[in-house]
Amino acid sequence: MKELLIELVRKGLERCFADGTLSSGLLPTIIIEKPAHADHGDFATNAAMLLAKAEKKAPRAVAETLIKHLEGSADICDRVEVAGPGFINFHVKDDAWRTTLLAIDRAGADYGQSRIGGGERVQVEFVSANPTGPLHIGHGRGAAIGDTICRLLAVTGWDVTREFYYNDAGQQIVNLALSVQARCLGLEPGDPRWPADGYQGDYIMDVARSYLAREKVDADDQHVTAAGDPHDLDAIRRFAVAYLRREQDQDLTAFDVHFDVYSLESSLYADGRVEAVVRRLIESGHTYEQDGALWLRTTDFGDDKDRVMRKADGSYTYFVPDVAYHLDKWERGFTRVINEQGADHHSTITRVRAGLQALNVGVPKGWPEYVLHQMVTVMRGGQEVKISKRAGSYVTLRDLIDEVGRDATRFFFVMRKPDSQLVFDIDLAKQQTLDNPVYYVQYAHARIRSIFENAAEKGFVPPETGSAPLGRLATQEEMTIIKTLAAFPEVVEGSALNFEPHRITYYLQELAGQFHSFYNKNRVITEDVELTAARLFLLKCVARTLKNALAMLGISAPEKM
RNA sequence: GCGCCUGUAGCUCAGCUGGAUAGAGCAACGGACUUCUAAUCCGUAGGUCAGAGGUUCGAAUCCUCUCAGGCGUGCCA
Numbered sequence: 001m002k003e004l005l006i007e008l009v010r011k012g013l014e015r016c017f018a019d020g021t022l023s024s025g026l027l028p029t030i031i032i033e034k035p036a037h038a039d040h041g042d043f044a045t046n047a048a049m050l051l052a053k054a055e056k057k058a059p060r061a062v063a064e065t066l067i068k069h070l071e072g073s074a075d076i077c078d079r080v081e082v083a084g085p086g087f088i089n090f091h092v093k094d095d096a097w098r099t100t101l102l103a104i105d106r107a108g109a110d111y112g113q114s115r116i117g118g119g120e121r122v123q124v125e126f127v128s129a130n131p132t133g134p135l136h137i138g139h140g141r142g143a144a145i146g147d148t149i150c151r152l153l154a155v156t157g158w159d160v161t162r163e164f165y166y167n168d169a170g171q172q173i174v175n176l177a178l179s180v181q182a183r184c185l186g187l188e189p190g191d192p193r194w195p196a197d198g199y200q201g202d203y204i205m206d207v208a209r210s211y212l213a214r215e216k217v218d219a220d221d222q223h224v225t226a227a228g229d230p231h232d233l234d235a236i237r238r239f240a241v242a243y244l245r246r247e248q249d250q251d252l253t254a255f256d257v258h259f260d261v262y263s264l265e266s267s268l269y270a271d272g273r274v275e276a277v278v279r280r281l282i283e284s285g286h287t288y289e290q291d292g293a294l295w296l297r298t299t300d301f302g303d304d305k306d307r308v309m310r311k312a313d314g315s316y317t318y319f320v321p322d323v324a325y326h327l328d329k330w331e332r333g334f335t336r337v338i339n340e341q342g343a344d345h346h347s348t349i350t351r352v353r354a355g356l357q358a359l360n361v362g363v364p365k366g367w368p369e370y371v372l373h374q375m376v377t378v379m380r381g382g383q384e385v386k387i388s389k390r391a392g393s394y395v396t397l398r399d400l401i402d403e404v405g406r407d408a409t410r411f412f413f414v415m416r417k418p419d420s421q422l423v424f425d426i427d428l429a430k431q432q433t434l435d436n437p438v439y440y441v442q443y444a445h446a447r448i449r450s451i452f453e454n455a456a457e458k459g460f461v462p463p464e465t466g467s468a469p470l471g472r473l474a475t476q477e478e479m480t481i482i483k484t485l486a487a488f489p490e491v492v493e494g495s496a497l498n499f500e501p502h503r504i505t506y507y508l509q510e511l512a513g514q515f516h517s518f519y520n521k522n523r524v525i526t527e528d529v530e531l532t533a534a535r536l537f538l539l540k541c542v543a544r545t546l547k548n549a550l551a552m553l554g555i556s557a558p559e560k561m
Numbered sequence: 562g563c564g565c566c567u568g569u570a571g572c573u574c575a576g577c578u579g580g581a582u583a584g585a586g587c588a589a590c591g592g593a594c595u596u597c598u599a600a601u602c603c604g605u606a607g608g609u610c611a612g613a614g615g616u617u618c619g620a621a622u623c624c625u626c627u628c629a630g631g632c633g634u635g636c637c638a
Contacts, residue, residue: 033580049619084580084581308635318637344633345633347564349565417575420574446600447601503575506576509586525597
């Protein structure tokens with residue numbers, strides 16, 4: 001609908017310029033928006049106000065001129081009028097609105113999709129948790145946001161690759177192996193022989209027990225059988241990594257999050273990519289030695305201080321393999337890469353980009369793109385649940401899924417825009433009441449299915465496309481719903497382009513609310529066969545749109561509740 | 562000190578990239594079940610958009626400064 005009007009206005013302006021009634025010839029970017037108030041019509045454009053200055057005429061006068069040159073508007077609109085300081089308001093015909101239902105029904109499961117991505121490849125890296133413990137609530141938010149962004153990009157025409165990167169080589173992993181070994185030997189935290197930075201969580205005991213029992217673990221990307229020898233630290237390390245990766249995979253699977261590619265930091269060292277990047281950075285002239293360390297002059301690329309690449313002990317700081325990894329992404333041909341991360345790691349952005357710029361291989365300055373999510377605090381019983389990773393006490397993603405369910409957990413994680421800190425109220429998420437938005441939305445879907453079941457018993461079936469007497473849809477509630485349904489593709493597009501999954505949750509709540517409102521005022525199944533058919537058709541479109549939107553969030557649309 | 566994020570109704574948050582009279586859900590108050598799911602709906606009340614300047618036809622939105630909170634600012638990741 002919006003596109004039709006943009007085209008209408010554009011042609012109108014061209015006519016004005018052609019016959020000289022408007023002289024500037026400046027074609028502004030035509031913006032069609034939805035006015036805040038219903039009396040201002042369905043759509044409005046500010047084109048005349050934008051042109052007023054160049055035309056040296058009053059905005060309203062420009063608007064009047066433009067309206068006279070809009071041809072074909074009568075097909076779509078009842079009224080087109082100048083309003084306020086110079087807006088042009090479009091009042092779209094009810095029939096034009098009703099017609100959109102046919103397109104929705106025809107599109108079916110594809111309704112809401114578009115091709116703005118043009119089939120371009122895009123890689124999204126998210127979660128990327130190190131295999132040193134279970135996924136916590138912060139990873140959960142990252143998983144939900146990252147996966148939803150992938151789903152949104154996929155339905156808007158991108159070719160999406162989901163990637164998970166993890167560190168299986170650094171000091172953290174050594175600490176992990178030492179911790180498991182300590183447990184194998186029966187040590188406990190506090191023992192003088194307990195490793196200095198050991199992991200104290202109980203899950204370490206599970207790893208040790210499994211290792212000693214010579215179990216075999218299958219992660220998505222790793223398959224390891226335990227050696228069982230408590231003195232073989234290398235074998236313990238390999239086993240522990242695979243074990244914890246498997247745990248993470250199980251959690252992610254339960255969350256309906258799946259990856260196409262796993263990238264290991266160790267592989268960057270093993271095949272020399274890290275060394276190669278260091279060599280190329282030195283050749284670039286952006287490095288120097290000082291205090292026994294090798295530095296990258298990241299201040300050449302907007303950082304506020306230079307950063308150490310190679311420490312005095314000869315090992316590399318974390319961002320060097322990060323640069324090597326991102327160079328690899330670039331060389332794999334991903335011109336578009338999005339990294340979803342916690343905002344607590346935002347300092348890596350400048351460093352990774354600086355490293356890539358220093359390499360001078362044609363990487364654009366803003367590449368890769370980042371979506372950062374702010375912290376999550378967990379509330380239970382009105383109290384904040386404190387997180388202490390060292391002591392091993394924190395709310396895991398698994399806890400949440402088990403306790404509040406996958407659907408509610410996913411909904412809550414994407415309900416706020418990533419930039420906002422999120423308060424995850426476990427009690428609220430668990431409630432199966434109207435306070436809980438995910439149930440509110442799902443209930444709308446289940447309710448419609450229930451109506452269909454009821455209708456079927458009376459011999460009514462939602463009509464096929466084209467055969468529905470749409471003209472019978474005339475109440476205010478019905479028209480409101482139709483207009484909301486018609487806006488869905490734009491909402492999806494905006495949500496995808498801005499990496500803002502929360503827009504879908506707001507849309508869902510709005511549509512569900514409008515349906516509930518309609519339901520309470522109108523009966524669907526009545527003696528009036530035509531009206532019944534029309535309303536069943538409308539509800540078919542509502543259920544379809546709810547289901548499609550929920551699917552974009554990885555949330556189910558239940559038939560019954 | 563510096564960088565990033567945030568500040569909108571009592572609470573939790575939207576506000577479509579600068580539009581017309583700033584919205585929703587909770588909480589509060591008052592209503593609606595002999596009818597397709599009351600897990601619902603209808604109504605009332607609630608605002609110095611943190612504050613001060615600026616940009617322009619027009620600012621919650623853009624710029625500057627101030628205040629408050631979070632996160633970073635490591636030869637940790």
